[in-house]
Amino acid sequence: MHELSLCQGIVRIIETQAKQHGFSAVRKVRLDIGALACVEQDALSFGFTAATKGTVAEGAELAFIVSPGHAWCPACSQRVEVKTRLDSCSTCGAWLMPLPGGDEIKVKDLEVD
Amino acid sequence: MCGVCGCSSESAHRHDEAKHKRLIEVEQNLLADNNTYAARNRILFGRRGIFALNLVSSPGSGKTTLLVQTIKNLGDAFPIAVIEGDQSTDLDAERIRATGVEALQINTGRACHLDAQAISQALGGLRLPESGALFIENVGNLVCPASFDLGEAHKVVVLSVTEGDDKPLKYPDMFHAADLMIINKVDLLPYVSFDVQRCIDYARRVNPDIEVKQLSATTSEGMEPWLAWVRAGVLRAALQRPNNATKYHYVSA
Numbered sequence: 290m291h292e293l294s295l296c297q298g299i300v301r302i303i304e305t306q307a308k309q310h311g312f313s314a315v316r317k318v319r320l321d322i323g324a325l326a327c328v329e330q331d332a333l334s335f336g337f338t339a340a341t342k343g344t345v346a347e348g349a350e351l352a353f354i355v356s357p358g359h360a361w362c363p364a365c366s367q368r369v370e371v372k373t374r375l376d377s378c379s380t381c382g383a384w385l386m387p388l389p390g391g392d393e394i395k396v397k398d399l400e401v402d
Numbered sequence: 403m404c405g406v407c408g409c410s411s412e413s414a415h416r417h418d419e420a421k422h423k424r425l426i427e428v429e430q431n432l433l434a435d436n437n438t439y440a441a442r443n444r445i446l447f448g449r450r451g452i453f454a455l456n457l458v459s460s461p462g463s464g465k466t467t468l469l470v471q472t473i474k475n476l477g478d479a480f481p482i483a484v485i486e487g488d489q490s491t492d493l494d495a496e497r498i499r500a501t502g503v504e505a506l507q508i509n510t511g512r513a514c515h516l517d518a519q520a521i522s523q524a525l526g527g528l529r530l531p532e533s534g535a536l537f538i539e540n541v542g543n544l545v546c547p548a549s550f551d552l553g554e555a556h557k558v559v560v561l562s563v564t565e566g567d568d569k570p571l572k573y574p575d576m577f578h579a580a581d582l583m584i585i586n587k588v589d590l591l592p593y594v595s596f597d598v599q600r601c602i603d604y605a606r607r608v609n610p611d612i613e614v615k616q617l618s619a620t621t622s623e624g625m626e627p628w629l630a631w632v633r634a635g636v637l638r639a640a641l642q643r644p645n646n647a648t649k650y651h652y653v654s655a
Contacts, residue, residue, distance in 0.1 A: 291513075291546035291549060291550070294515075294517065295432045295549075298432040298434070301435060302432070306426055310424075312424065316423055320432075325575075326549075327546075327548050328549075373574070374574040374575070374608045375571060384607055386610055387578065387608065387609065387610070392575075393431065394431065395431050395432065396430050396432065397427075397429060398425055398426055398429075399425070399426045400425055400426075401424050401425075402424075
């Protein structure tokens with residue numbers, strides 16, 4: 290359940306932004322999550338509700354934008370999109386070589402009042 | 403779109419904060435705080451010539467036994483310190499201290515992993531193993547510790563043959579994050595249906611670069627390649643230490 294720690298990270302980011310931009314309430318938090326990131330969306334949502342209690346982000350909606358990961362197919366010699374680290378090539382079925390990235394977890398933007 | 407409030411109006415208009423919601427671009431990594439502490443730890447390790455390893459596994463893979471045996475073999479060669487992470491008790495730190503090496507126990511309470519800030523704090527309470535090795539034994543958990551950089555040189559994943567050879571596929575994030583996989587308890591291979599080659603194939607599927615060592619910490623079978631790997635890492639860290647000439651005290655074991 291490291292998602293709770295991650296949500297505490299979200300709260301810290303929001304509080305810093307609140308000081309910089311001077312807002313008092315957050316309506317929506319959009320996260321950008323790589324498909325290969327080691328997180329569970331349901332656990333994040335659960336942790337978010339707990340971590341934001343009593344903060345400017347209490348009651349805010351948590352939305353996810355999932356961006357795909359990529360891997361290299363040695364058989365087709367091309368870069369393919371993947372959803373998990375175990376995906377095979379969708380064209381030829383070969384095992385894929387992992388490529389860096391696809392595991393980022395970022396706060397993309399905040400909708401605030 | 404209005405750059406101030408994000409509404410669709412192109413012409414100049416008043417901004418009534420109460421009516422207008424604003425969109426603030428953030429683009430910040432959730433792990434930014436952790437990664438800052440990790441970077442600081444890494445700088446400290448670099449300056450003091452410390453080869454830091456983050457040992458991860460499921461509970462019961464034999465991490466502590468491996469550490470005890472490693473210390474018995476290398477403890478005379480260079481300074482060693484250990485940070486132990488467990489939910490509760492300092493039983494593991496006690497086992498390490500019994501070897502004469504300094505060990506600091508972090509009890510994570512409800513948390514399922516060590517983070518870089520906890521390590522940073524622990525380093526303040528530890529005699530640093532300068533030009534030596536720091537072993538960080540993470541909480542027994544093959545999921546959460548994968549995401550948290552502690553500032554280590556390498557994550558080392560320990561897998562015992564009693565666990566099943568398909569672990570790398572079941573917990574791909576951890577095997578992807580690790581640089582070395584230790585297959586432990588190989589003395590028990592005759593009694594379990596663990597296919598070593600299949601396990602290695604699975605691990606290389608999620609991480610083609612992962613190194614593999616097979617050993618038994620209990621019988622010492624296969625320990626030497628692991629010890630040599632640690633020695634080489636310590637030597638590298640000590641030699642890369644800035645102005646190291648006088649402080650370098652590596653003794654060949």
